[in-house]
Amino acid sequence: MPESVTRLAYIEELESLRQEISKMGAMVAEAVNNSMKALLEKDNMLAERVMSGDDFIDNINVVVEDKCMLLIARQQPIARDLRIIATGLKISTDLERIGDHAADIAKIATELDSRPFIKKIVDLPKMAEMASQMLLESIEAYRNFDIKLAEKVCNDDDVVDELYAKTFRELSKFAVDDTADMKQATQLIFVSRYLERVADHATNIAEWVIYLVTAQRIRK
Template sequence: MAIRANFDTELKELKDLLLKMGKLAEDALNKSIIALKEQNTDLALEVIDKDYKINQLEEEINDKGILMIAKQSPVASDLRRIIVALKISNDVERIADYAVNIAKSTIRVGDKPFIKPLVDIPEMARLTQGMLSSSLQAYYKEDITLATDLAEIDDQVDKMYGKTVQELLILMSKNPDSIGQITQLAFVCRYLERTADHCTNISEHIIYLIKGKRYDLND
């Protein structure tokens, strides 16, 4: 019983570390979008400078998970919990990288007025930020319904991505002097679209955790 209690404690610690990492990634994504909208290079630099904390947490989660497998030889359901934590931490780390990329694009855009008002990108960001928050809640609560519902939002993000990039390409042909800025804004759209994909990955990991079967929510 003591061994089991100790293992349960370690599982909780692993989950808590992952949720801490997720909150930092949420904060990085939120700040990167605010930095872009406000053309705030100082805030963009803050996102870049703090990324190391998320990378350190991913390493800590990986080390802890591998050590738990080596020491405890966990049964199937417990092994799934560890594996899922490792997989989700990788997705969260990639999301944080996209937040850094958005921050870098913000710095490259600088303070030059936007070629058009930012409307679609903040809306894409709102949907994507909601997906990240919901995916972390679904993991914490092990809520399969919440996890499954995210696929529908991912479809919305994909549609907005296609529409927005198409509009940016048209603007590029008409405004050759602004190609640099338009290119960076197109990159931001791509980073948000990929972030939404990683949120969907997290949802798939949660479904695997609960059901023991793999599902592709993008089908």
């Protein structure tokens, strides 16, 4: 087979890998959104769907890992090609972990009792919206090799961190002052922590995009 044809097939494989990761990112973002919808609306059926869907996300991660290993073994890539494969491995791992956190939130949604929420839920939806936006933007940055968008994602992580700190302080008061509300307060604190971790993983993805384009590692 002529070298030009071989190279073209290889480029197509790399693009297929990137498309697979982009689709995985969209699925994971949907899982995060659905897990929060299930929590806020106390929708156990939706929560169960998120939890069962986590296995599918895990399977996609395995497929991506296998593709990356095969490309490395067959092509022995260097420079930018190697970075595409290496970042693919890292990004799919971050996405798989975000999927786990979505399942964690969904599990908490199924464990909430029928009582009203102990306080008006305002900051958790804000955290979820921000973290989900960061995730989608990090994937868009990956698709388009967009450094500026990746840098925006990294900067937005500070907003989520501030919301997490505020939520933790407010809910901790319920956990201490009113033993009847302690369980729910603790559950919601865990939700806020999972959302904070979603934003952290989105930031990781953005950092890997910057590395992919520039070959320079940054750590926020």
